[in-house]
Amino acid sequence: MSEFLADFLFSYQSLIHSLGINGLLALSMYVVLAIGQLSLGQAAFMGLGAYTSALLTLKLGAPFPLVLIASMAVPALAALIIGAPTLRLSGVYLALATIGLGEVLRIAFVNSELTGGALGLSGIPEKAGYALIFGCLALALIAFVLVSRSRIGRAMEAMREDEVAAGMLGVHLPRYRISALVVSAMLAGLAGAFNAHVSSFISPNDYGFDAAVTILSYALLGGIGSPFGPVVGAIILTLLPEVLRPLHDFRLVFNGLIIVIAVLFMPHGIVPWRIGRTGARA
Amino acid sequence: MNGALLTLENLTVRFGGLAAVDSVSFRVEPQTVHGLIGPNGAGKTTAFNLISGLGHQSEGHIRLDGETIDDWPSWQRAQHGLARTFQNIRMFGEMTALENVLAGMHVHVGGGLGATLLRLKSFRSAEAAAIAKGHEILGFLGLADASTRRAGNLPYGDQRRLEIGRALASDPKLMLLDEPAAGMNPSETAGLIELLLRLKSRGVTLLLVEHDMHFIMNLCDRITVLNFGRKIAEGTPLEVRSDPKVIEAYLGTKVAERLEAGARVR
Secondary structure: OHHHHHHHHHOOOOHHHHHHHHHHHHEEEEEEHOOOOOOOHHHHHHHHHHHHHHHHHHHOOOOOHHHHHHHHHHHHHHHHHHHHHHHOOOOOOOHHHHHHHHHHHHHHHHHHHOHHHHHHHEEOOOOOHHHHHHHHHHHHHHHHHHOOHHHHOOOOHHHOOOHHHHHHOOOHHHHHHHHHHHHHHHHHHHHHHHHHHHHEOOOHHHHHHHHHHHHHHHHHHOOOOOOOOHHHHHHHHHHHHHHOOHHHHHHHHHHHHHHHHHHHHHHOOOOOOOOOOOOOOO | OOOOOEEEEEEEEEOOEEEEEEEEEEEOOOOEEEEEEOOOOOHHHHHHHHOOOOOOEEEEEEEEEEEEEOOEEEEEHHHEEEEEEEOOOOOOOOEEHHHHHHHHHOOOOOOOOHHHOOHHHHHHHHHHHHHHHHHHHHHHHOOOOOOOOOOHHHHHHHHHEEEEEEEEHOOEEEEEEOOOOOOOOOHHHHHHHHHHHHHHHOEEEEEEEEEOHHHHHHHHEEEEEEEEEEEEEOOHHHHOOOHHHHHHHOOOHHHHHHHHHHHOOO
8 A cells, every 4th residue: 555655656746746836836826815916926936936946056056945045035035126116006016017027037037048048957956855845835824824813814804805994904004015925925936946846947938927827826716715725726726737638738728717717606716715813712 | 272182284185276175274182072064075085084194185284192194104093093984884894793893903912923823822812802802892882793793794784883893993092983874774873873972981082074963963072164175164063053154055155144134133
């Protein structure tokens, strides 16, 4: 039995890795949507994390824990830079700015010698394993649940429902917005570092607009009533292409279709339950 | 009188050429109910938005409890003791009634990110205390049974009460109420007057915009009347009610003249 399990884990290694990595990406999307903002920069933050980690490992031979920290710090810095001017405004400015960030980064990766141009970077050692990836996902989920069920979670949901009313209750809107974006960038960067260190090869096209929309679709499909929704959405959308292998080329069509169907018929996603917002027995 | 809780000094806001609020000055004294009335389009809600930081004045100053708050964003004003309700209820509809009230306590509930993640004793006791206070406020509102119900599913009158409770939860020094009785039937309005009187006896200062004159005259210690963005009268309900300028604003020049003539004959 354990032999079969070992066999299974080996055959589906890359798929199982993807489940964990996409789960992290889904959470990174969730934290922004949870305060009512829309970012389309998740793929860009992921790419930043992936390239940062790959370069540190390949060029400098940096120790892996340090690599992971850097892969979160660099996207966090990018989030601060892009968030500072856009998050003072409400509306779609963040979405627009993050699309821009994604395109700028992609073009930079393609044209830079350092990042290996359009061919990307290869030969990245496989350093991330199941335990690390799923351990981080579990930790992140637990942290999100704990934060949800607190004053911070209540303020976040208040912002998502009615930002003006939330501000009138003393919620420091800019601070919440920038914090959410930075946490989101860190999670995406970590997912990028894992991605680089399980697939051994990264290229600019992995982190383009398609990827950004795919990550958004995790959250839309799963629903953002609780942190579990987006993770479930990520699991389904990661498994779907495997189940529907003959349709593989239509994967993006499927993602688009699912977004449309989700918006039309399941406004609360397939995990519609809403997480409570109290941190003690009511 | 430097003891005023809220002072507006020559407050003006222009939208293009139109002065929606035109050098309006008045004070709200602590522990009073102050009414802001006027015909439609007089600039009452605009004035409220300026006071609460949702709009920015072109000229003039606003002082709240000794501080000039001209450039403060709304959350900073809220942290300094200002709360408000809205003309169209702005409830967090997905949240339960209790969670709405707890959200109102945002400024006062303790618990940083670290304490929250580690569920430290400080966090747990702060949450428990907040929940207890939340239940107390729901009881005060007469909504004790609704605590776990989704706020968006509550009847209209209860949502109005809950919105007031959410504002009350922040322990405000000054509460702005924008047409609290709008859309209410007479019995709901009577209940609301009773609720607001109990609020006043709790020491909350109220500034309210309302069209229901019965409501205003019953509740207010002092009334400021706006028309076309300007202050045209101020005083006790009795003084304001007999002020010809107020009658003119509400009923038109002819009626005012006739009333005045009638008064002289008598």
